[in-house]
Amino acid sequence: MLKSHQNLLQPRPSDRVRIGDRVVDIPLREIAPADGGEPVRITLKALGVLLTLVAHAGKPVSREALFEWVWPDTLPTDDVLTQAVTQLRKAFGDDRERPRYIETIAKQGYRLVAPVAWVLDEPAADPQIDAPLAATAPVPPSARIHQAWRLAGGIALVALVAGGLSWIRRPDAPAPIVSATAATAPAISRVLASFVRIASLPQSEEWPSLSPDGALVVYSRVNADGGASLVLQTASATAPRILTPPQPGQNDVMPAWSPDGQRIAFSRVVGTRCRIMLVPVSGGLAQEVGDCLADDVHPVSWYPDGRALIGAQRPGGKSKPVERALHRMSLAEGRWRRIDYVRSPSDEDMSPVVSPDGRWIAFHRNLSIADIWRMPAEGGTPERLTNLRTNLYGLAWARDNRHLVFARYREGRIYLNRLDTETGRIVEAVAGNDNMTYPSVARSGDAVAFEVDSRQSRIRRVVLADGESAMSTSRQLFESSGSNLLPAISPDGHQVLFYSSRTGDQRLWWQDKRDPDSLRSFDGFVPVPRYPAMWHPSSGTALVIGKERGKPYGIYEVDPARGRITRLPAPDRQPVHVAWHPDPDRLLVVADRGEGRLGLTLYDRSQSPWRPLAHLSDVASTVVDGRRGRIVMSMAASPEIRSTDLQLGDVRPVDTVTIPRRARSMVMTGDGVRVLDSDPDCLWRWRPVGEGRSEGAVCLGKVEWFLEGVTHDPASNALYLSVVEEMRADIGMLRLSAFDAPPADSSASSAVTP
Incomplete structure (x- = not known):
C-alpha cells in the first residue's frame, strides 16, 4: 500500500494544521486548543500516525498501511500502534466510544473524522531564503581558500522516513528541541550604525579576529605573490606589522585569537596540505598543532579554557569522507574528534563558537537556507534559535553569553545582526551599501570587527x-x-x-x-x-x-x-x-x-x-x-x-x-x-x-x-x-552598543519581520 500512497502530502502546505478545535504544531510535535491552552507534546511515531491519517482525512487507513508508512523496515507489534493512537486521543481529548477525532474501523484500521485545515502563515512572516550561489572556479590559492566560504551557497538535504512523509524524521535522528523563536517569524529591529575601515589597502584583507580586550586585531592579507600572511594592528586605522612572514606558496588564513590573549590559531595551506598552526602574539615561529579536517581549510574557534579548538569541515570542500559535523581538537593531543550530539546524516553544521562561560556551542546548520542552532558544550540535542532560512556568514558570542553577532543575506545585501538567545529578538545594523561579513567580538570591551566585502559580478x-x-x-x-x-x-x-x-x-x-x-x-x-x-x-x-x-x-x-x-x-x-x-x-x-x-x-x-x-x-x-x-x-x-x-x-x-x-x-x-x-x-x-x-x-x-x-x-x-573577476575585502570596526541605537526609521520596531 505504501507505494500507492507515497508523497500524498509532499510537501506540506504549512508547519501547522487545524484538526477540529485543536491545532497541531508539526515541528514542535504539540497539540493545543485552537483558542489557547496548554499544549500536549506527542511522540515522533504518534505524529507519523496522525499525519498519515491527515493525508487520508475522512477515509479508513489500515493498520498494515500505518505500519508500513510509520514503522518502515521494522517488525512492530500491534501494541505500538495502539499506544500511538491512544496518545493522540488523549492529546485531542477524544472519546473512543463517541469519537470526534479518530474513529476505530473494526478489522480495517482508523479514520480521521474531524475537519482538517492547514494554518497558513501571514505573508509578512515569510523569511528571507537565499543568496547568490557561486560555483567556485580555480583561482589563486589565497583567494580560492577564503572565497570557498565567502561565495559558497550550498545546501543540505531532507532525510525521509524510508519513503514516508518528508517531515517525519528517521528513527536515528529524533526531532530537535525547537526554541520559541523557531516556531514564529523572527522579531527584527533595524538600527543605523556607522563603522570605520581600519584596513583598506588594495590587496584583500580578510577574516579579522579581535584580541580579548578589543585593542588589537589580527587578519589575513593577500601578498603580492598570491600567498597570504597574518598581520597585526591596533583596532584603528594604523600601520600593521607582519606576524607570519610571507613564503612562496604559503597561505596563512582564518586566524582566531586565544582567550588568554597570548596565541593565535590559524590554518596554513601549502600545496594540497592544510595544517592547524599556533603563533605567539609577540611573534616568532609558528607551531604545528595538527591537520585540518579532511586536509581542507576551515576556520577554528577556541574553548574558553584555551586547551582545545572547535571546528567543522567547510561546505563544498574536498570530497574526502568526513562527516560535516562539529569536531573538537585537544591541543595536547592534536587530533580532531567528533562531538557527540544529535544530527541527521545530511545536516551540514559549520562555524561553531563556544560561549565565553563554556556552557554553549552555537553554530550554523545547513547552507543557503541556514539558521542558527545551539547545544550544551558537552553535546546532546541542539535547539534551533532562528527561523531566517538564508545565507549566514560568520558567528560570534558577545561577552554576556546571551547575545550572538552574525551576518546574514537579505535582498541583495549582507548585514550584521545581533540575536538575543533568550527572547529571539534580532537587531540588524544598517550601515551604507557595503556587505558586512564574518564578525569577531571582543571578549571584553565593546568592539566588533568584520570584513567589508566589495566584490562585483x-x-x-x-x-x-x-x-x-x-x-x-x-x-x-x-x-x-x-x-x-x-x-x-x-x-x-x-x-x-x-x-x-x-x-x-x-x-x-x-x-x-x-x-x-x-x-x-x-x-x-x-x-x-x-x-x-x-x-x-x-x-x-x-x-x-x-x-x-x-x-x-x-x-x-x-x-x-x-x-x-x-x-x-x-x-x-x-x-x-x-x-x-x-x-x-x-x-x-x-x-x-x-x-x-x-x-x-x-x-x-x-x-x-x-x-x-x-x-x-x-x-x-x-x-x-x-x-x-x-x-x-x-x-x-x-x-x-x-x-x-x-x-x-x-x-x-x-x-x-x-x-x-x-x-x-x-x-x-x-x-x-x-x-x-x-x-x-x-x-x-x-x-x-x-x-x-x-x-x-x-x-x-x-x-x-x-x-x-x-x-x-x-x-x-x-x-x-557570470563571474567575479576581482575579490576585495577590507576590515571594518563598529561598537557592539551600536545595536542598541534608536531604530533606523519610525516604522522599524521589534515587530518588523524580514
Whole structure:
C-alpha cells in the first residue's frame, strides 16, 4: 500500500494544521486548543500516525498501511500502534466510544473524522531564503581558500522516513528541541550604525579576529605573490606589522585569537596540505598543532579554557569522507574528534563558537537556507534559535553569553545582526551599501570587527570556437556600476534574462539582443539570485523565483516581451530551483523540506492545488534532457551528478565534478547536458556529462575568475558566464552598543519581520 500512497502530502502546505478545535504544531510535535491552552507534546511515531491519517482525512487507513508508512523496515507489534493512537486521543481529548477525532474501523484500521485545515502563515512572516550561489572556479590559492566560504551557497538535504512523509524524521535522528523563536517569524529591529575601515589597502584583507580586550586585531592579507600572511594592528586605522612572514606558496588564513590573549590559531595551506598552526602574539615561529579536517581549510574557534579548538569541515570542500559535523581538537593531543550530539546524516553544521562561560556551542546548520542552532558544550540535542532560512556568514558570542553577532543575506545585501538567545529578538545594523561579513567580538570591551566585502559580478560572452583563448578574449556585457549576474539565454538565442543591482536594488532584467534599447527591468519584483531563470523551450516565457512586494517568495512565470510576471500557485513556501518538464502539465521544483534540507518534487499542475507525483531528497538543481528521457541532477553537498527518468524513478550516479559547486553549472545544449568543470590541466573545461565525458571536451583557458553561473547560446555556440573577476575585502570596526541605537526609521520596531 505504501507505494500507492507515497508523497500524498509532499510537501506540506504549512508547519501547522487545524484538526477540529485543536491545532497541531508539526515541528514542535504539540497539540493545543485552537483558542489557547496548554499544549500536549506527542511522540515522533504518534505524529507519523496522525499525519498519515491527515493525508487520508475522512477515509479508513489500515493498520498494515500505518505500519508500513510509520514503522518502515521494522517488525512492530500491534501494541505500538495502539499506544500511538491512544496518545493522540488523549492529546485531542477524544472519546473512543463517541469519537470526534479518530474513529476505530473494526478489522480495517482508523479514520480521521474531524475537519482538517492547514494554518497558513501571514505573508509578512515569510523569511528571507537565499543568496547568490557561486560555483567556485580555480583561482589563486589565497583567494580560492577564503572565497570557498565567502561565495559558497550550498545546501543540505531532507532525510525521509524510508519513503514516508518528508517531515517525519528517521528513527536515528529524533526531532530537535525547537526554541520559541523557531516556531514564529523572527522579531527584527533595524538600527543605523556607522563603522570605520581600519584596513583598506588594495590587496584583500580578510577574516579579522579581535584580541580579548578589543585593542588589537589580527587578519589575513593577500601578498603580492598570491600567498597570504597574518598581520597585526591596533583596532584603528594604523600601520600593521607582519606576524607570519610571507613564503612562496604559503597561505596563512582564518586566524582566531586565544582567550588568554597570548596565541593565535590559524590554518596554513601549502600545496594540497592544510595544517592547524599556533603563533605567539609577540611573534616568532609558528607551531604545528595538527591537520585540518579532511586536509581542507576551515576556520577554528577556541574553548574558553584555551586547551582545545572547535571546528567543522567547510561546505563544498574536498570530497574526502568526513562527516560535516562539529569536531573538537585537544591541543595536547592534536587530533580532531567528533562531538557527540544529535544530527541527521545530511545536516551540514559549520562555524561553531563556544560561549565565553563554556556552557554553549552555537553554530550554523545547513547552507543557503541556514539558521542558527545551539547545544550544551558537552553535546546532546541542539535547539534551533532562528527561523531566517538564508545565507549566514560568520558567528560570534558577545561577552554576556546571551547575545550572538552574525551576518546574514537579505535582498541583495549582507548585514550584521545581533540575536538575543533568550527572547529571539534580532537587531540588524544598517550601515551604507557595503556587505558586512564574518564578525569577531571582543571578549571584553565593546568592539566588533568584520570584513567589508566589495566584490562585483560581471557577465561575459565566451566564444567556444576560440578554444584555449576563449576566456581571455571574452567580452563583457551590460557594463554598469552594479553587479550583473546569472544570465539566461533563450533557446532561440535572441533574449537574455539576468539579475543586476545597477539601480541600487536587486532586480530581474531582460533584453532582446537584436535591439540594445530594449533593456528593461521588472519593477516591484525582487528575484532570488541563486540560479539563472529557466526558459521554456518555446522562448516565450521563463520561470524565476522571487517575490512581489508585500508577498511571500514563490515561483513566477515571466513573459518578458510583454513585461508580464505571474505568480504560480506552487504549494512550496521555500522554493530554491524550478525546471520545466516535457509534459506541459508537470513541473520540477526543488524546495526546502524542513531545517534547510532540500528535496525535488514532480508536480501535476493540471489541477488545483498542484498534486505531488513523486519526490527525491538530496537534490540541489536539475536539467531536463528530454531527448534521452532523463533528468540530470546535481547533489547539494557532493560532487556527484545523478540521473533519473522523467517520473523520478531509476536514480543512478552518472558523473562527478572536480569542484562540488561546479555540478550546478550544468546546462542543456544541442548535443546533451554539459558542465563547465576543471581539471589539473585546464581551469575551464567545457565537457559532456556522463559517458564519453572526455570526448568533445574543450579547454577554454586559465583565467583565474570565480564562476557564479553559466548559460549556453545555441544560436552562436557561445557561453554567457557570470563571474567575479576581482575579490576585495577590507576590515571594518563598529561598537557592539551600536545595536542598541534608536531604530533606523519610525516604522522599524521589534515587530518588523524580514
